[in-house]
Amino acid sequence: MHSTTFKKSSAFSYKGRVINQNPLWRDNQLEITAVMVKELREMTGAGIMDCKKVLAECAGDQEKAVELLRIKGAQKAESRAGRTATEGIVVCQVSPERDCGALVEINSETDFVSRGEVFRAFALPLAGIALSIDEDCEDLSVLNGLPFDDSGKTVEDARQEMLLKISENISIRRMTVIKAATGSKIGSYVHRERLGVMVEIAGGDSDTIADSMAVHVAVMKPKWVDVDGIPADVIEGERRIYLSQAQETGKPEFVLQKIVDGKINKFSNENTLMNQPYYDDEDKKVSTLLKESGVSVTRFCLMDLGK
Numbered sequence: 031m032h033s034t035t036f037k038k039s040s041a042f043s044y045k046g047r048v049i050n051q052n053p054l055w056r057d058n059q060l061e062i063t064a065v066m067v068k069e070l071r072e073m074t075g076a077g078i079m080d081c082k083k084v085l086a087e088c089a090g091d092q093e094k095a096v097e098l099l100r101i102k103g104a105q106k107a108e109s110r111a112g113r114t115a116t117e118g119i120v121v122c123q124v125s126p127e128r129d130c131g132a133l134v135e136i137n138s139e140t141d142f143v144s145r146g147e148v149f150r151a152f153a154l155p156l157a158g159i160a161l162s163i164d165e166d167c168e169d170l171s172v173l174n175g176l177p178f179d180d181s182g183k184t185v186e187d188a189r190q191e192m193l194l195k196i197s198e199n200i201s202i203r204r205m206t207v208i209k210a211a212t213g214s215k216i217g218s219y220v221h222r223e224r225l226g227v228m229v230e231i232a233g234g235d236s237d238t239i240a241d242s243m244a245v246h247v248a249v250m251k252p253k254w255v256d257v258d259g260i261p262a263d264v265i266e267g268e269r270r271i272y273l274s275q276a277q278e279t280g281k282p283e284f285v286l287q288k289i290v291d292g293k294i295n296k297f298s299n300e301n302t303l304m305n306q307p308y309y310d311d312e313d314k315k316v317s318t319l320l321k322e323s324g325v326s327v328t329r330f331c332l333m334d335l336g337k
Contacts, residue, residue: 062086074099076194099194116336117141118203119150119223123157128215128237131228132160133333134173134205139198149200152192159185160205167207174202206331214328219244224335234324245309246316247330252303255327260298268297303327 062085070081070092076099088094118137125131136153138144144153160173178188185202192200206228210216214232217240227247231240254260272293276286299305304317304327311319320326 062090066090066092070095070099074191074194080194118144118335119153120220120226120333120335121154121157121223122218122220122226122228123161124216124218124228125161128217128240129210130161130164130208131210131216131218132157132163132205132207133226133228133331134160135203135226135333135335137199137201137203137336138196143196143198143200146196148192148195152188152200155179156185156202156205160207163207165207165209168205170202170205173205204333206333208329208331211328215240217241217244219248221248226333227330229330230328231325232328233326236325239320239323239325242310243303243316243327243330246306247303247332249309250303250306251332251334252306252330253301254303255329256302256304257298260302265294269294303330 062082066085067078067081070076070085071078073092074081074096076084080099081095084095084098085092088098116137117140118135120133120135122131122133134153134156136149136156138149143149155178156173159176159178160167162176163172174184174186174189176185177183178185183191189200189202208216208228208230210230211232214230215236217229217231217236218227219241220226225248227244229240229243229247231243269290272290273286276289279286279289281289304315304320306316308314308316308319316327
């Protein structure tokens, strides 16, 4: 007869073989079951193989596995950080009172990912979260530190968790929060989640025209509200280019100055909101439309995906 020797591992030797009494142990190693993997996936959203691997490393301890996945997620995020991410979406939200608005651009490497449920579950709420800042702000560190949901995790925590589910570089590229002055309202427009605009309007029936002005900005893409808003160095840079081009014609100096002045005037009209023809009525300038409506544009923000 062969002797049977029990061990602390709950395994015993029989005819030279190690037999496990605990069905979760095989060859003195913990068997990672489908149930264990399923539970960890539901907790973290990580992939099947990632869950199975960390469970093995943590000897089946779910809490340690969750922590390890977060560490690995941060390491993956760091390794992907240098990869170009130019796809994604632009999200916008304006408060019911129209006194505050937020635009956020979130990037992915492919449009396939940006259309997916995991990416959108993270990206879509961000404008509403940014709105809680309730003051002018472009500091992403402020947004990253805000609560993402009722669980207590921050926006950055939520981004790190998402990276366990998506093998791409996902980043929040930029954010703009506008807090309107007293008596002013904010209008907004988003085109196919690729371009977002906010416009601050003061005076008159600003609710009606604010959104129309946002659409105009999206269509015509002005760079400044009016000529006074164009930086002096920009004008000087354009003037040097136009003068260099004009000098090649060989015309007299006084003619050259007229040519340059004409081109500067054209540049200013094309790139300032007040001097553009209204997109829905090209016979009327924006400045004329606003004057007739008794309102003025204080500022605007245009966010074009990847640009």
